[in-house]
Amino acid sequence: MNAILFNENTGLLRSGWRAAIFLFAYVFAAAFFGLxxxxxxxxxxxxxxxxxxxxxxxxAFSSLVPAILLGWLCGKFLEKLPYRALGAAFTKxxxxxxxxxLLIGGITLSLAAGVGxxxxxxxxxxxxxxxxxxxxxxxxxxxxxxxxxxxxxxxxRGYLLQTFARSxxxxxxxxxxxxxxxxxxxxxxxxxxxxxxxxxxxxxxFSVAYLKTRDLWFVxxxxxxxxxxxxxxxxxxxxxxxxxxxxxxxxxxxFGPTWLTGQAYxxxxxxxxxxxxxxxxxxxxxxxxxKPDEEALRMNTPK
Numbered sequence: 692m693n694a695i696l697f698n699e700n701t702g703l704l705r706s707g708w709r710a711a712i713f714l715f716a717y718v719f720a721a722a723f724f725g726l727x728x729x730x731x732x733x734x735x736x737x738x739x740x741x742x743x744x745x746x747x748x749x750x751a752f753s754s755l756v757p758a759i760l761l762g763w764l765c766g767k768f769l770e771k772l773p774y775r776a777l778g779a780a781f782t783k784x785x786x787x788x789x790x791x792x793l794l795i796g797g798i799t800l801s802l803a804a805g806v807g808x809x810x811x812x813x814x815x816x817x818x819x820x821x822x823x824x825x826x827x828x829x830x831x832x833x834x835x836x837x838x839x840x841x842x843x844x845x846x847x848r849g850y851l852l853q854t855f856a857r858s859x860x861x862x863x864x865x866x867x868x869x870x871x872x873x874x875x876x877x878x879x880x881x882x883x884x885x886x887x888x889x890x891x892x893x894x895x896x897f898s899v900a901y902l903k904t905r906d907l908w909f910v911x912x913x914x915x916x917x918x919x920x921x922x923x924x925x926x927x928x929x930x931x932x933x934x935x936x937x938x939x940x941x942x943x944x945x946f947g948p949t950w951l952t953g954q955a956y957x958x959x960x961x962x963x964x965x966x967x968x969x970x971x972x973x974x975x976x977x978x979x980x981x982k983p984d985e986e987a988l989r990m991n992t993p994k
Contacts, residue, residue, distance in 0.1 A: 706858035707864035720757035728753035755842035776990040778906035781983035792912020800920040803967035815941040828938035832923045840914035848901040859993035869894025880931035884958035928957030
């Protein structure tokens with residue numbers, strides 16, 4: 692029984708049990724924070740201070756807080772690790788990683804949209820609204836996408852992925868968290884087999900990105916800019932969602948076919964996305980100057 696529960700070399704609870712404890716606590720904590728957040732939004736809406744995206748932001752923030760908090764606590768009490776090991780601290784190189792993530796995330800989405808445009812399947816026309824509306828909408832959507840991406844990365848590339856990786860089970864962790872990531876988005880409007888497969892593939896991309904830097908800043912930048920460029924710049928549906936960006940820079944005209952462009956689900960529902968993400972995985976994996984902080988690598992190296 693002792694061998695089933697504990698690693699005989701480190702004396703620590705085995706990674707599967709650690710992940711189970713995190714998930715069990717997370718479900719209850721997220722439900723608590725979610726209920727509190729939704730109640731607060733109801734009050735704001737009744738007073739006329741909250742818009743249609745308020746519930747989306749509230750749910751994302753209510754999920755982010757317990758993911759970070761429990762990731763830190765599980766690392767501290769189950770593995771004797773400081774908060775810095777979670778990869779969400781302002782460690783050396785965090786800003787460089789975040790900005791690089793924004794750059795690569797934007798280029799990757801632009802590649803998918805550009806290929807669709809080149810083949811005549813996608814067309815983009817400038818949105819005929821005032822610059823003030825576009826700028827205001829872009830700023831608001833950036834904040835919304837930032838919270839949403841932070842929640843998903845803190846949950847899927849946070850403690851769950853990391854605790855398995857520290858036990859030498861990185862590829863198992865990538866598989867499990869990527870499948871869960873795909874399952875989460877299967878509840879969005881209009882999913883398909885291709886969209887779910889692409890979301891799982893994106894989970895692999897984000898996991899590889901974390902393992903390259905051992906922090907969440909780079910992968911947060913990738914995820915955030917992919918979503919923002921998709922919805923707020925090109926005017927494409929983001930995993931079937933359209934209400935986050937009211938005035939995108941461009942309006943998308945999608946000629947299909949669905950298997951190529953995704954149409955109502957957005958570009959993530961077609962193989963344009965598949966091709967772009969496969970290329971992005973290779974780029975991130977082979978980037979020679981993308982390295983983790985030495986302390987972060989030491990804390991997250993399998994023992």
